[in-house]
Amino acid sequence: MKILVLANFGMGLYNFRKELLEELIKEDNEVYISLPDDEYVPKLKKIGCKFIDTHLERRGKNPLTDFKLLLDYVGIIKRVKPDIVLTYTIKPNVYGGIACAITKTPFITNITGLGTSVENKGLIQKITLMLYKLGLMKASCVFFQNLNNRRFFEDNRIVKSKTRLIPGSGVNLEQHKFEKYPMSDEKVRFLFIGRIMKAKGIEELFEAAKLVKENYPNVQFHLIGGIEENYNEEIDKLEKLGIIKYHGQQNDVHSFIKKSHATILPSYHEGLANVLLESASSGRPVLASGVPGCVETFDDGLTGFGFEVMSVESLVKAITKFVNLPYEQKKEMGIAGRTKMENEFDRNIVINAYLQEINTIMEDSNEFIREVS
Missing domain, CATH: 3.40.50.2000 (Glycogen Phosphorylase B;)
Structure with missing residues (x-):
């Protein structure tokens, strides 16, 4: 055939x-x-x-x-x-x-x-x-x-x-295998994976990162993905200020997920977000906007946190809430996320x-x- x-x-x-x-x-x-x-x-x-x-x-x-x-x-x-x-x-x-x-x-x-x-x-x-x-x-x-x-x-x-x-x-459960949670959360690393464009919530993420870094200098924001809209100057500026770290387009996202404590996706709309599936499959909690295509991928409070779409304030609250969780609770969120992927998203x-x-x-x-x- x-x-x-x-x-x-x-x-x-x-x-x-x-x-x-x-x-x-x-x-x-x-x-x-x-x-x-x-x-x-x-x-x-x-x-x-x-x-x-x-x-x-x-x-x-x-x-x-x-x-x-x-x-x-x-x-x-x-x-x-x-x-x-x-x-x-x-x-x-x-x-x-x-x-x-x-x-x-x-x-x-x-x-x-x-x-x-x-x-x-x-x-x-x-x-x-x-x-x-x-x-x-x-x-x-x-x-x-x-x-x-x-x-x-x-x-x-x-x-x-x-x-x-x-x-x-x-999600390919073998390719995105469960990874041991980072040993320490003295530095909490958040990861964004996606095209650098407005519809992915990149502007809200930039603003939230600025606000969070003022009160939590130990928090890091790492970004992966091709720039599809004109954010080059803003990215350069935020990198020089130490607010974000941009890694460009990457073929191997799993190695970045492995080093992170959680994945953030403030997207305006999704079919069903692959980056959230891959992150949860790897044992990482997810923070995502409460829109169709994102909400299906996590159980709020159990495998991650949701926040209001297009709301910097709500995003900051979710990030802060996660940062203040005890280390063991962050780790348990990741384990619960992996179980959800095995049961629902193979x-x-x-x-x-x-x-x-x-x-x-x-x-x-x-x-x-x-x-x-």
Whole structure:
């Protein structure tokens, strides 16, 4: 069987879906991946994927460029002739879905989050929802990573096909193994992992870090992730003042999680936050904004603390509360987080859901062929 995967960049495909791709290849399927060329493509090729270089502007809003992407997808599907297509993130979901409808190819869509274009009300939201309605019209199944996203799509009548809730991308419990808690909390190290952009709550984090450092000079704030919006000057300034330490983009986040006491994510919206899953799986408490996609990943007061989204005051309170916890309680939070990941977020749950849906689609297709022949 031929399976085509449409995605917007290699990092997400490799870090969060590698195990699914490996399982599909292991079952003697030909797996094609369509995405822009990047440093993760050689790794994806190494596990057996066949790469199709596809130009895609993740944050671009040029309709001509997007129309060309649609034509590219139609051409790729006609050339590869896949039995089924898997799509991830907004543009592959929308234009890949339309291309599958045009070519009458079964496809499974994964809504990895609503994204800023949907979260922010206005003309862009209306256009995006209209496109989503077109893209998902013929989907065989639509996976959602949190209940609120599914309700939003159903309430707005964007999706009419079968839907299914999965625990995000799940977490690889072996790769993000449980790590012994740092020996001392004389210096409490908080870790932010994510794109440096407003929607990740980076401005609130900067302000909170300034306030916390005034009263708790032993607290450290470490940041990992590519800068996607203009925060270079602010980061340089805060680093010189000793308020934060920026480590840039990192391929190995686990080594940073291992050294931290807790992970912070003040995001405005998420599908389901992988960084929180990976941190909890490693035995680290999480502090996260109380939004869909974050709240599912922790039990407040047991495996971490929540705080109000876009509120510096609430974020400072959560950080201060954690800093003042006894060392053993911080450690127990991490242990409880690992248990939660084992019980609810094992990546194998996601892999099995995909295999079930793919098998169902192929059985239905074979049944249809028998009926018409």
